[in-house]
Amino acid sequence: MSTTAWITTLQFAGVNAIFALSIYASLWTGVLSLAPVFFGAVSAFTMGYLAGVFGFSPVVGLLIGLAVGAALGVVTAGLVLRLDSHYLAMATIAMVLIGRVLILNLPDYTGGAAGTLVPGELGTWVWLAVTLGLSAWVVARLAGSRFGLAADAVREDEAVAQTLAINPRRIQLVGFVISGALAGVAGVMQASFLQYIGPDTFYTHLGFVTLAAVVLGGAFHWAGPIVGAVVFTILPELLRQPMGEYDSLVTGILLVVIIIYVPRGLVDLRRLRLLRRGPRGADADGPGASTPAGTVPAGAEPEGVR
Amino acid sequence: MTVELLAQQLVNGVALGAVYALFAVGFALILARMGILNVAHGTFATWGVLASYWLITESGLGFWAAALLGILFAGLIGVTADLVAFGPLRKRNAGHYAPIIASIGIWICLLTLAEGFSGPSAVSYPADEVPSTPLEIGGLLVLPAHLMAVVALVVVVWGVHHLLNRTRFGSAVRAVSADARSAAIVGVNARTTLLVVAFLAAAIAGLAGVLAALADNNVSFNLGEGLLLKGFAAVVVGGYGDIRGAALCGVAIGVLEVLSSQYISSGFRDAITFGVLLAVLVVRPQGLFGERQLVRA
Numbered sequence: 001m002s003t004t005a006w007i008t009t010l011q012f013a014g015v016n017a018i019f020a021l022s023i024y025a026s027l028w029t030g031v032l033s034l035a036p037v038f039f040g041a042v043s044a045f046t047m048g049y050l051a052g053v054f055g056f057s058p059v060v061g062l063l064i065g066l067a068v069g070a071a072l073g074v075v076t077a078g079l080v081l082r083l084d085s086h087y088l089a090m091a092t093i094a095m096v097l098i099g100r101v102l103i104l105n106l107p108d109y110t111g112g113a114a115g116t117l118v119p120g121e122l123g124t125w126v127w128l129a130v131t132l133g134l135s136a137w138v139v140a141r142l143a144g145s146r147f148g149l150a151a152d153a154v155r156e157d158e159a160v161a162q163t164l165a166i167n168p169r170r171i172q173l174v175g176f177v178i179s180g181a182l183a184g185v186a187g188v189m190q191a192s193f194l195q196y197i198g199p200d201t202f203y204t205h206l207g208f209v210t211l212a213a214v215v216l217g218g219a220f221h222w223a224g225p226i227v228g229a230v231v232f233t234i235l236p237e238l239l240r241q242p243m244g245e246y247d248s249l250v251t252g253i254l255l256v257v258i259i260i261y262v263p264r265g266l267v268d269l270r271r272l273r274l275l276r277r278g279p280r281g282a283d284a285d286g287p288g289a290s291t292p293a294g295t296v297p298a299g300a301e302p303e304g305v306r
Numbered sequence: 307m308t309v310e311l312l313a314q315q316l317v318n319g320v321a322l323g324a325v326y327a328l329f330a331v332g333f334a335l336i337l338a339r340m341g342i343l344n345v346a347h348g349t350f351a352t353w354g355v356l357a358s359y360w361l362i363t364e365s366g367l368g369f370w371a372a373a374l375l376g377i378l379f380a381g382l383i384g385v386t387a388d389l390v391a392f393g394p395l396r397k398r399n400a401g402h403y404a405p406i407i408a409s410i411g412i413w414i415c416l417l418t419l420a421e422g423f424s425g426p427s428a429v430s431y432p433a434d435e436v437p438s439t440p441l442e443i444g445g446l447l448v449l450p451a452h453l454m455a456v457v458a459l460v461v462v463v464w465g466v467h468h469l470l471n472r473t474r475f476g477s478a479v480r481a482v483s484a485d486a487r488s489a490a491i492v493g494v495n496a497r498t499t500l501l502v503v504a505f506l507a508a509a510i511a512g513l514a515g516v517l518a519a520l521a522d523n524n525v526s527f528n529l530g531e532g533l534l535l536k537g538f539a540a541v542v543v544g545g546y547g548d549i550r551g552a553a554l555c556g557v558a559i560g561v562l563e564v565l566s567s568q569y570i571s572s573g574f575r576d577a578i579t580f581g582v583l584l585a586v587l588v589v590r591p592q593g594l595f596g597e598r599q600l601v602r603a
Binding site for chain 1: 415591
């Protein structure tokens, strides 16, 4: 790949990383949600409209994206958090689908099927680095906070979390708000990088691939989604030369292999610790071993209510 | 708005819904009995259709034989997916989200291969090979594909329901889906049982795919994606404990879709469908026919 192509790819990797952090934020609280794709779409088209009609500056657009995303997060959480896991996932997928139909049918605001151009230059390295850095910093700071610990507890076992006087719904609501804010920012960044957004820019494909990136990178540490998104964005580009149209085949195979053999993802502090401790460290997996604060034991996730 | 138009659209809606419902039955089998939210299920349907298309155009097989082989081929892909990905994950006790991720991987692979295999543009079954003359029943036009979809739905729903609830094999399936280890202790071969379920589910997807391709006169690499979303919706709204609930909701979605594009707006068709879906979920989180099951405290 040429240098320009590398730079473009890395930029998209950065934006995807923010999306991945957004999905991570709700997954952290035990909620599998593709709603970030919808949040991102709304904020991107809002930004496109405002910039196109009123000439809003991109920075204002970024802040508006953040606010719109967070507000949508609250509304969505209110609607869907009472659902059980599979139903909840479906409800958020339905939101993504409805989003596409809305984009197609509100041509005055979104450009309809033809999409819309997004004026305003946010697509510089500085903006991306600062936005991604800030997003990662916020999520990383949350990891050891009261919210982070509560989120870990809720993800591992809601019932146990409840006995610890944690309100799972409330924690998940906070997760949704963080998820929404990050997705709003990512949507605006995406729009200003592409300079053009259409009905297919934010669709199920983005959601599935981002979710895959989170799990590939590691859904148990904030660095996981970033690593996953970078790997998942760069890999197809590298493979395009030798494999042509079949480049994503490797992505798919990799996904299956990783989830079977490295189920906790590439960034897994627990495994690193075990590796460093040597063969004897395997004992730490056994019953009665102390688990360091901030990490959670592996194994079956709670089945919960079916 | 004339009565004839309404009746005709109802027929079209039921036929469209029957295809969704068929797909939903297969999807529900995997989701409810194996606990896998299988995103790749739509591509199973696509591959069934592609195989049958290839058999008709390249090897000159008749439609019925080609359709049957295509359906079997879809079933084999389902079994392969289970052998390659879901089986190993089950063995490792990988938890809730791992199968979803694995199915995304399979979905990407099968979709990429399908696009490479069939090319990006849609084709259709050769017109002289497939039954396509509309029948007139009581003043209404019914396409053979529509009739076949409804008949297939009735047969499959009855068959699967009977199989699950009235036979020894059905007891085995229910035992395995409740707790594979306990089932093994009492002498159920969990592995074989699950493979048969995987085959059945994928073959039903293949059947739904062939009927969808026939009804729309459209064979393309992303044919299964639409089926997946509607089928998933039907399963979720139906409450995935009961095959019949999923089938009923599939038909309802088809009718809703056709009627809303006739009388409200064809542009907003999908938004109306999924809006109703969201509304149902918000009002009745466990689905229309689902019962809340407490698995563990």
